[in-house]
Amino acid sequence: MADYDVAIIGAGAAGLSVAAFAAQLGLRVALFERGRMGGDCLNHGCVPSKALLAAAHRAQEARAAGRFGIRLPPPEIDWAAVRAHVRGAIARIAPNDSEERFRALGAEVIRASAHFVAPDAIEAGARRYTFRRAVIAAGSAPAVPAIPGLAEVPYLTNETVFELEDPPGHLIILGGGAVGLEMAQAHARLGCLVTVIEAAPSIAPREDPELVEGLRRTLKAEGIALREGAALRRVEPDGAGGLAAVLADGSRIVGTHLLLAVGRAPRLAGLDLPAAGIQATRQGIATDLALRSVSNRRVWAAGDIADPQGLGPRAFTHVAACHAAIVARSMLFRLPARLDYAALPRVIHTDPELAQVGLTEAEARAAGHAALGILRWPLSENDRAVAEGRPEGLVKLVTTPRGRLLGASVLAPRAGDMAGLFGLMIGRRLPLSALAGLVLPYPTLAEGAKRAAGEFFLPRLLSPAMKRLADLLIRLP
Template sequence: MNTIKTDICVIGAGSGGLSVAAGASQMGASVVLIEKHKMGGDCLNTGCVPSKAMLAAGHVAQTMRDASAFGIEAATPNVDWKKVHGHIHHVIAQIEPNDSVERFEGLGVHVIQAAAEFINQNTVKAGNQTIQAKYFVVATGSSAFVPPIDGVNDVPYFTNENIFNNTSPIEHLIVIGGGPIGIEMAQAHRRLGAKVTVIEVMKLLSKDDPELTTIVLEHLKKEGINFHEGVKSLRFEKHKNGIHAFFAEADGSDTKVCDIIGSHLLIATGRKANVNGLNLEAAGVTYSPRGIEVDKRLRSSNKKTFAIGDVTGPYQFTHMAAYQAGIIIRNILFKIPAKVDYSAVPWVTYTDPELAHVGLTEADAKAQGIEVRILKWDFTENDRAQAEQRTEGLVKVVVTPKGHILGASIVGLHAGELIQPWILAISQKMKIGAMASAIAPYPTLAEVNKRIAGSFYTDKLFSANTKRIVRFLMRWF
């Protein structure tokens, strides 16, 4: 068996692993990268990229339906599922070269396509090779979690790992899970012509501010998506027309028994860390079903083995894996004891309207006993939103009484773009005055950020005391 000695061995070629491998290699370290499946990981192949491509197809279809609001004849789109599939995989193919074996070998990375297994604390086996490294980075990501629902193994179902391979029309999609993945896929399929029912045992979009999630969910209801929240006793049976779902649902003070027949089923109930098969025990790495335990420097219980991305949590986002890669590179290459700072972690649910957040929510601040002011600004006050006829939106900002920005949430058109300055403001510990004093071009949606920041000063600016000062100055000077 061939033995390779290297500075850093990265296990997993998803977003986090690729970022570490590329950065470390280009900075002069020798790097071995091991990937047992597809380069690019979940994000490129079964997650972020294909889901956003499908959402884009649904957006075009919905634009055709809604055209009459702009004086243009509306049309019912004729959806060709094979061509939608082609569009999705064309997008993947366009991005794929950036994550390819060829590109990374061109950067000086030694890529091995095999499953990795620790032999001891400084050795990994991959295929017919062993790799001895000064440092290891586990970046194996996560995969779809399928809960033990009664009957789930007796019926066919999609997860995010295979739904983008579908090329046939879907008549009625039952979505189990009301988190971002489930809600995004619900809207995409509804806009592409399917009837859609979403079933959630807890609360829909539970991680976000309920005042904003209500706006999203009401919009989706208008598009024809049916929601069932807080359900119990969920089970499945095969049916001649597809899948039969049975469940109990609260109806006021009573509980009613419901059943739905769908042609297809999507399980979107969260993610599980990919820790099985790595033999982490041999490496002295502590882990659980939730993932590898790491400190703020992203070191595991074996200080020479780091972990990054979904396999560690607590935020399973591609952009967090990229951020964590920088922390690891500083620790390994430059011996700087860099630590993660999760005070300005953003996330976006890419529904239409989008839902974006960074920092603390109002509920977070109250739970921590922090005295805050809550600022709100409605999209109806924005001229560009009026021109686009997309006024269903709200900005909500959490600030201290002295104006320090703690958190921001936005629901509305392009919320994922509008959240950007708030990320900068929170990460740099800026005060609300910085946002209020910035010049926003007119007419743009971005004016909502300046307007809500300016509202912090409204009470003082237009107070009785200010009026007395102005009258005095106008009288005597």
Template sequence: MPDTLTPDICVIGAGSGGLTVAAAAAAFGVDVVLVEKGLMGGDCLNYGCVPSKALLSAAKSAKAHGPDAKIGVEADFSGASFASANDHVRSVIASIAPHDSVERFEGLGVNVMKAEARFTSPDTVLAGEIKIRARRFVVATGSSPAVPPIPGLSDVDYLTNESLFELRKAPEHLIIIGGGPIGLEMAQAHSRLGSRVTVIEAQKALGKDDPELAAIVLSAVKQDGVEILEGTAVQSVSSVDGLIQVNADSSKGAVTVKGSHLLVATGRKPNLDGLGLDSAGVEVERGGIKVDKGLRTSNRKVYAIGDVIGGLQFTHAAGYHGGLVIRSILFRLPVREDRVNMPWVTYTSPELGHVGMSEEQARKRHGDKVKILTA
């Protein structure tokens, strides 16, 4: 391999958005290099959508139908049955992985490099020892769990979505900090698979969804045995007698919860470290890389898509961004990101779907012109 590559497009990150751009560009015969330092498929395949929905499927079957060997639910909720459910998660990942693999994308004509990518100038990326000077760059490095600076948290063995699916035995008592989609999905799944579960949320659980519909979901999750503590702010975490103790404050006073395991599900942060964005002249704001409506950064050669720009951090949003970028780079068509009608779903039982503006957002934008219809 030469010391310097000069492709038409260099994509950094092999998650949903990056793979979309790489595959589409290669299909049009464009010279494209894809750089990924971690696992192909990104968070969705390895730590997010796929494993979480596989575990939810096992838990749903356990609740509705009892034993189902096909998805790892045995006759009882012993450690072995939870391990079998985990085996099901691994098998689902393994069945999808070939579609996102290095081999498949090289077969499509993509030059895949397993290395860490770093900008060294506005038009150059260093991947390992190879320089890449491309006509356009697409940063699609995704996001990672955002871990809040809670006193004592670093002193205990806490879980995130990147380590949760490694468990082979059902937690005796799983404490979850965060009552968003990830927290509630995993709370219900683990409760149905035999764990005691407590969710601690500083504000309102499922606070970004319609409150009336969220209330239905929360009621169902509670009926599955999950304890949900809303309006409860965590103050510190410690290890006490072999258990993890979470100390929190609520409007009713101090709250102490002790459990065997702790899952931190308090949101996501963009993966920016080590990219050398300053060298590229790419501006960063609090939520991630700053882009215009066409997903271009302050460096006109560089686009950024998906979780790394903040906002709606969904796999399908990253794929949508990838399509826009292809239209802009390959066909030089004007594109404009539109987040208004972006759907999302929380895969609890019942599932909670959302598309378009909330009532609050609609009234803020359109005032008294808004009419609300309910069934």
């Protein structure tokens, strides 16, 4: 008889979700974690970054209060207090992910590094554990690129940047994706000089260029230097504890700190996957669309470390939760399950936020949708945005010619809060008329979504034929 019904490697977002569900079903669950409970999201990612951004946004609001007729002195940044706020946010959420909670749910939490020794066995802390089913949820780590000179200078990742006891004098960020841009704005608003180096022609290279341009203007207006299409040739020490980034064009950027934000790498090392016959790629554990290993039918993968065939990995906490639901359906109940990212949201949590659900215009065309409807509604036409003095932004919808929503892009304050509305539309394949006819409270930014959807029907409603029909009907008794 196996020691456990379900063995889970990794107590991050995905592993904890599976463990909680399986344990509450009364199954014998072993949860292996060598580091901090809660994984990257709680300790190094979503929670601390959003806490830091919250402090930074308050500082910026104080600077901008004059436009509302409120005179305030320039904000004074107490770095120690900002750090205390970040640590406090982590501490308040930590009990939800704690050993005590999961032991109370019935899981056995084993604080040791785990690796496979057989297709149905794991070794941890010099002890062997057998299982009926296993879930690999070991997550991912910050990617460290092979940059000449990197070994000679100190550098930061998302796992260390929140531990700085003093604010950076000049933070150089390598990578202009979500993490890089969020940390750039956070530190700039907290009084640091910031330079972002992005090798691609544009920051946020995956996002819709039309909306990226608006975000770019905001970041530049706040003093963030953006070096786009810039290849980094090497880094080297400069002065007392400083460093310099030397670009391919010969320019030299001198800073005090370097933050690497160029992506994630799956935590495969140390798992000894061959011992269990588990196939892996450079991107993670190879699975089918039910997240089951393609080579060991006892094993599933979830979260950043999963590499589902045809879809690839996604390093988002909400994807980890989605994966946990798929695993529960497939592994625990033997029900059909199939991962689908058609309505998957992603958000760059800057201010304004850039949210994307489904396909961008470029992605839709690349997917073979030659004929598209493009609907736009600028925030300058949204009463709530105007009232709050934030009229810069855009809602952009990508539809089929028949009015089915394929994707939505939003640049707006709290744009991520609209993502659920678009996700429901795409995921449930609701007609665009459902959004256009929705009654929303006034005034809200979400009205921009409704008004953009209404643009699909407006030309038909105001066509000459409809005008003639209205003229005829009004004459009837």
